Amino acid sequence: MSNPTRRRLLQAAAVGTASALGATTHAGEPPVSADQALTAIVRLRFKHLTEDQIKNVQRGIQNNLATAGVLRNIVLTPLDEPATVFIADVAE
Numbered sequence: 417m418s419n420p421t422r423r424r425l426l427q428a429a430a431v432g433t434a435s436a437l438g439a440t441t442h443a444g445e446p447p448v449s450a451d452q453a454l455t456a457i458v459r460l461r462f463k464h465l466t467e468d469q470i471k472n473v474q475r476g477i478q479n480n481l482a483t484a485g486v487l488r489n490i491v492l493t494p495l496d497e498p499a500t501v502f503i504a505d506v507a508e
Contacts, residue, residue, distance in 0.1 A: 423484070430454050451477045 430453040455474045458465070465473070 423488075427453075430457065451481055 427450045430450055451474065454477050455470065458473050458477075459470060
């Protein structure tokens with residue numbers, strides 16, 4: 417089993433919350449992915465949104481998850497840190 421991360425916890429919480437609230441997708445089945453679960457939560461929480469607004473929110477969720485996936489794949493080495501030099505200005 418892989419190491420648990422905050423990302424996995426939040427995804428599990430979103431799916432668990434959506435299923436606990438009885439959230440379903442358009443077809444009536446429970447959400448199976450993080451973006452479907454988050455969209456189902458938005459549908460339950462913000463019932464006044466139109467279908468176009470919900471589609472915009474869903475696109476934003478998918479874009480954020482895709483960006484997170486790209487950032488997750490970037491490996492930083494210790495040499496990638498900024499080169500900072502601290503010089504104390506000592507008053508004499």
